[in-house]
Amino acid sequence: MLNLVIFGPPGSGKGTQAVKIAEKFNLFHLSTGDIFRANIKGGTELGNLAQTFMDKGDLVPDEVTIKMLQAEVEKHPEVKGFIFDGFPRTIPQADSLDKFLATRKTNISNMLSLEVEDEELLKRIILRGKNSGRADDQNEEIVRNRIKEYNTKTAPLKNYYLQQGKCKIILGLGGIEEIFGKLCAAIETVV
Ligand code: ADP
Numbered sequence: 155m156l157n158l159v160i161f162g163p164p165g166s167g168k169g170t171q172a173v174k175i176a177e178k179f180n181l182f183h184l185s186t187g188d189i190f191r192a193n194i195k196g197g198t199e200l201g202n203l204a205q206t207f208m209d210k211g212d213l214v215p216d217e218v219t220i221k222m223l224q225a226e227v228e229k230h231p232e233v234k235g236f237i238f239d240g241f242p243r244t245i246p247q248a249d250s251l252d253k254f255l256a257t258r259k260t261n262i263s264n265m266l267s268l269e270v271e272d273e274e275l276l277k278r279i280i281l282r283g284k285n286s287g288r289a290d291d292q293n294e295e296i297v298r299n300r301i302k303e304y305n306t307k308t309a310p311l312k313n314y315y316l317q318q319g320k321c322k323i324i325l326g327l328g329g330i331e332e333i334f335g336k337l338c339a340a341i342e343t344v345v
Pocket of ligand 1: 216
C-alpha cells in the first residue's frame with residue numbers, strides 16, 4: 155500500500171493537492187475536515203459534537219477524531235492506499251495511526267509537508283471564506299486560532315515524521331500545478 159500524509163497549516167492547499175494526488179496515484183482521499191463537515195450537515199451526533207469545537211477554530215478531541223478515522227479506514231478495505239488530509243494533527247493521533255496501520259500490516263509511506271507563511275495563509279483563508287461559505291473561514295479571530303492550534307499542536311508532528319525519515323518538505327507558494335508537480339516528484343521517490 156502507498157499511504158501518504160499531506161501536512162501543512164490551514165490554507166496551505168492540502169485539500170486541493172490531496173484530491174489531485176488521489177487521482178494520479180489511485181489513492182483514497184480521506185479528509186477529516188470533510189468528514190466532520192458532512193456529519194455537521196447531516197446533523198449526526200458526531201457532527202453536533204465536532205461543530206462545538208470547529209466553530210471556535212479548536213481541534214476536535216483526539217479520542218473522537220481517532221475513532222472516526224479508524225472507522226473510515228475500515229470502510230475501504232479494497233483500496234490501494236490512502237492520502238490522509240487533516241490527520242494526524244497531534245502526536246497522539248500520529249501514534250495511534252502508526253499502531254492502527256501496523257495491525258493492518260501496513261504503514262505510512264511518507265509525509266508531505268506544505269510550507270506557507272502565516273500572513274499568506276490568513277489572506278487565502280479569508281478569500282476562500284468569501285467563496286466557499288465555510289463558517290470557520292469567515293472570521294479572522296477564528297482563523298487566527300486555527301493557525302495557533304496548528305503551530306502549537308500540529309507543527310511538532312513534522313519532527314515526528316522527520317525522525318522516522320519520512321518527511322518531504324515542499325514550498326507551498328506558487329500556482330496549483332507548479333506545487334502539484336513538486337509533490338508528484340517527491341512521491342515518485344517513494345513509490
Ligand atoms: P483546515 O486545514 O483549512 O483547517 P480542515 O477541513 O482540515 O481545514 O479542518 C477544519 C476543522 O476540522 C479544524 O479546524 C478542526 O476543528 C477539525 N479537524 C479536522 N481534522 C482534525 C483532526 N485530525 N483533529 C482534530 N480536529 C480536526
